[in-house]
Amino acid sequence: xxxxxxxxxxxxxxxxxxxxxxxxxxxxxxxxxxxxxxxxxxxxxxxxxxxxxxxxxxxxxxxxxxxxxxxxxxxxxxxxxxxxxxxxxxxxxxxxxxxxxxxxxxxxxxxxxxxxxxxxxxxxxxxxxxxxxxxxxxxxxxxxxxxxxxxxxxxxxxxxxxxxxxxxxxxxxx
Amino acid sequence: xxxxxxxxxxxxxxxxxxxxxxxxxxxxxxxxxxxxxxxxxxxxxxxxxxxxxxxxxxxxxxxxxxxxxxxxxxxxxxxxxxxxxxxxxxxxxxxxxxxxxxxxxxxxxxxxxxxxxxxxxxxxxxxxxxxxxxxxxxxxxxxxxxxxxxxxxxxxxxxxxxxxxxxxxxxxxxxxxxxxxxxxxxxxxxxxxxxxxxxxxxxxxxxxxxxxxxxxxxxxxxxxxxxxxxxxxxxxxxxxxxxxxxxxxxxxxxxxxxxxxxxxxxxxxxxxxxxxxxxxxxxxxxxxxxxxxxxxxxxxxxxxxxxxxxxxxxxxxxxxxxxxxxxxxxxxxxxxxxxxxxxxxxxxxxxxxxx
Numbered sequence: 257x258x259x260x261x262x263x264x265x266x267x268x269x270x271x272x273x274x275x276x277x278x279x280x281x282x283x284x285x286x287x288x289x290x291x292x293x294x295x296x297x298x299x300x301x302x303x304x305x306x307x308x309x310x311x312x313x314x315x316x317x318x319x320x321x322x323x324x325x326x327x328x329x330x331x332x333x334x335x336x337x338x339x340x341x342x343x344x345x346x347x348x349x350x351x352x353x354x355x356x357x358x359x360x361x362x363x364x365x366x367x368x369x370x371x372x373x374x375x376x377x378x379x380x381x382x383x384x385x386x387x388x389x390x391x392x393x394x395x396x397x398x399x400x401x402x403x404x405x406x407x408x409x410x411x412x413x414x415x416x417x418x419x420x421x422x423x424x425x426x427x428x429x430x
Numbered sequence: 431x432x433x434x435x436x437x438x439x440x441x442x443x444x445x446x447x448x449x450x451x452x453x454x455x456x457x458x459x460x461x462x463x464x465x466x467x468x469x470x471x472x473x474x475x476x477x478x479x480x481x482x483x484x485x486x487x488x489x490x491x492x493x494x495x496x497x498x499x500x501x502x503x504x505x506x507x508x509x510x511x512x513x514x515x516x517x518x519x520x521x522x523x524x525x526x527x528x529x530x531x532x533x534x535x536x537x538x539x540x541x542x543x544x545x546x547x548x549x550x551x552x553x554x555x556x557x558x559x560x561x562x563x564x565x566x567x568x569x570x571x572x573x574x575x576x577x578x579x580x581x582x583x584x585x586x587x588x589x590x591x592x593x594x595x596x597x598x599x600x601x602x603x604x605x606x607x608x609x610x611x612x613x614x615x616x617x618x619x620x621x622x623x624x625x626x627x628x629x630x631x632x633x634x635x636x637x638x639x640x641x642x643x644x645x646x647x648x649x650x651x652x653x654x655x656x657x658x659x660x661x662x663x664x665x666x667x668x669x670x671x672x673x674x675x676x677x678x679x680x681x682x683x684x685x686x687x688x689x690x691x692x693x694x695x696x697x698x699x700x701x702x703x704x705x706x707x708x709x710x711x712x713x714x715x716x717x718x719x720x721x722x723x724x725x726x727x728x729x730x731x732x733x734x735x736x737x738x739x740x741x742x743x744x745x746x747x748x749x750x751x752x753x754x755x756x757x758x759x760x761x762x763x764x765x766x767x768x769x770x771x772x773x774x775x776x777x778x779x780x781x782x783x784x785x
Binding site: 309310311316328329331333335336337338339340341367368369400405410430 | 523576594601657747777
């Protein structure tokens with residue numbers, strides 16, 4: 257990330273407390289766009305969880321993120337497969353697109369091999385709420401994004417960002 | 431000229447690529463000598479979703495007893511088998527590796543050839559197990575919990591993908607609709623049952639992509655529309671189920687019709703319109719697609735419901751098809767999480783579709 261940008265964010269955070277608390281997304285295209293934005297500062301070892309109701313746009317956000325990494329093919333929902341790994345050369349950064357929807361036991365996460373994947377790629381995990389509070393134990397340093405469905409196709413994006421995301425999230429401008 | 435009958439072949443098939451562990455013994459006349467599945471849907475029902483047995487360890491524990499059971503029941507032993515076929519992908523890598531490594535071990539220990547099977551090819555060729563007169567090429571609508579594709583099946587190992595889903599698979603839309611409506615699992619049969627009581631025209635729901643040029647599928651928007659209809663409180667549950675199912679059927683018919691027209695416009699003669707995959711078991715879907723096949727003067731072929739969902743016989747049969755053509759694999763064949771049947775398929779996202 258640009259060192260100038262970092263300074264700028266710190267300045268705003270210190271002096272004006274202008275850190276956003278939510279982003280309203282007008283439609284599915286806006287949800288994809290925020291995924292693209294996220295990709296620009298995402299790196300190896302990062303873990304993002306995406307919660308929200310069925311149809312909230314989790315897979316749309318994932319699609320935007322993978323598109324930004326250069327992926328050109330369709331991005332199917334990982335609900336059935338549980339985990340779909342995207343690796344170079346199809347993408348610039350390896351990403352595991354994970355869906356915990358069908359799991360109900362935190363121990364099952366280990367079976368997906370994500371502990372290993374995170375050493376060379378990023379994790380994008382849908383349905384973290386299926387794991388209840390165990391999720392905080394499993395991935396304490398994740399960027400937790402949440403999507404709510406509003407009227408007129410709009411979505412509200414809220415988050416909990418750990419300290420190492422401080423200069424990367426939330427976006428100053430979107 | 432009467433074709434010479436191929437020599438007898440017997441193949442053991444191992445499947446462990448997702449939720450199911452399954453083993454079967456099949457011969458080249460399409461006789462399923464014995465087959466066993468480890469999971470039973472009834473065990474999942476209380477959870478309102480599929481609780482997959484994703485643990486590779488569980489596949490390990492189940493696979494060996496299943497192999498023994500299949501061999502015992504058929505009165506055969508491994509020396510009677512001509513080849514070992516195992517799913518090598520696509521799927522959850524831990525599970526895939528269990529089946530493939532077991533297949534390799536049996537192959538090495540018994541000195542029998544290994545055949546590494548693409549799970550999707552298992553689905554694609556099973557119609558030929560069910561109907562021995564079905565010959566290539568045919569158009570296949572593959573609809574299941576994880577896949578939604580239209581394929582031109584040209585030969586063993588030769589596929590052209592005409593369409594795929596750009597988001598959710600059809601079976602997944604059924605499972606999620608069942609979840610939204612508070613119906614049980616599996617979602618397909620639960621929604622189908624509920625739909626019997628409802629009015630398929632009661633709830634206005636979208637038909638995603640029906641006007642798009644390429645025959646791709648999209649079901650994410652339909653799922654969201656079902657959620658909204660449910661939350662509005664305006665509609666009865668059975669009417670939402672019936673209207674949802676009708677929307678899916680309309681999409682399947684419209685997309686398949688588009689694919690058939692495309693094939694016809696290229697003057698490619700096909701021998702049948704075939705459906706396979708778990709959703710092919712839906713009794714409301716079958717008549718609509720049968721009518722479509724008739725309109726195009728094509729026989730409609732679909733395997734029995736149990737052969738449409740994941741099983742060992744489909745892997746053994748794909749093994750038979752490959753073995754007959756001398757297509758055997760080496761012991762260093764990799765397990766693959768992603769493995770498209772048509773690696774040269776046009777990108778679905780570049781086809782003017784917007785998710």
